[in-house]
Amino acid sequence: MKVLVTGSSGWLGRSLVPRLAREGHEVVGLDPEPGATTSVVGSVVDRALVRRVIRDEGITAIVHAAARHKPHIGTHDNSEFVAVNVQGTLNLLEEAAAPGSTVDRFVFTSTTSLMISQKIRDGKAGGADEAVWIDETMAPFRPRNIYGVTKLAAEELCRLFNDLHRLPVVVLRTSRFFPEEDDMAHAIAQSGENTKANEFLFRRLTVEDAAEAHVVALAKATEIGFDTFIVSAPTPFRREDCRGLIADAPTVVDRLFPEYRALYAKRGWTMFDSIDRVYDAGRAARVLGFTCRTGFREVLEALR
Incomplete structure (x- = not known):
């Protein structure tokens, strides 16, 4: 395939572009920031550029990973999120579905963040008596910030273009894989690595696993048609653990x-007192055929 990867200079793009190349695909990377994995410097907001790249390069598949992300909320205004996350997605979809286009599949990098309301985020402090079990059946959504709102709007555009044009689209709601420090909702004072290790229990995956999920989605897109999947490390928890997780997570x-406990103690690490949510990635395993290779058990093995 001739694959256009947007956001190719980003954290995910730098892993995804070489992974697709190893799979035998020819990759065109598009990003406003130059980099080793970017061949076209520019933005998805530039509709003329998007059209030119798709047509001139003979693009047959698109992986749309470019976005303004949650860490950008403090540095970019709302209009920038709308321009990149909504209008940029629309530009790609319209050019992919335009007459004469050779694009036959589209993979969209979304986020589990759009599923988290302020009530869920408040967790135990907000009066919750159990953690929220989150899978693809969850509805309705009440995103708590501009990032979640714009990603949800972009998902709806993907659904619409599948309905109207039968463009195969796979939406991947990835949990956390960014390297930035935590937003303090569950922060541990000792270290960011401690926080990230804990999150593999319920809301994190490696960037390598995130890239692999996109490779699998790209291969399965025409077979699937349209679908949405949560992509996160397999949780060891079960639904019946949810009450214990909100009250006393370390015991669970x-x-x-x-x-x-012994492995953590050697590093001065601690577990979150309370866990407010659990992402269930089981449907991605059953339907998409993808399971993250790294989970909390592998984290502990590495600590040994």
Whole structure:
């Protein structure tokens, strides 16, 4: 395939572009920032550029990973999120579906963040008596910030273009894989690495696994037609753990991984007192055929 990857200079793009190349695909990277994995410097907001790249390069597949992300909320205004996340997505979809286009599949990088309301985020402090179990059946959504609102709007555009034009689209709602420090909702004072390790229990994956999920989605898109998947490390928890997770998360984790306390103690690490949500990526395993390779068990093995 001749694959256009947007956001190719970003954290995901730098892993995804070489991974697609190893798969035998010819990749065109598009990003406003130059980089080793970017061949066209520019933005998805530039409709003429998007049209030119898709047509002149003979693009047959698009992976749309470019976005203004949650860490940008403090540095970019709302209109920038709308321009990149909504208008940029529309530009790509319209050019992909235009007469004469050779694009036959589209993979959209979305986020589990759009599923989290302020009430869920408040967790135990907001009076919740159990963690929220989150899978693809969850509805309705009440995103708590401009990032979530614009990604949800972009998802709806993907659905619409599949309805109207039968463009195969796979939407991947990835949980956290960014390297930036936590937003303090569950922050641990000792280290960002401690926080990230804990998150593999319920809301994180590696960037390598995120890239691999996109490779699988690209291969399955025409077979699937349209679908949305949560992509996150497999959680060791079950629904019946949710009450214990909100009240006393370390006790639940200790029951499942009794060795974790000693491994953590050697580094001065601690577990979150309370966990407010659990992302269930089981449907991605069953339908898409993808499961993250790295989870909390692998994190503990690495600590050994």
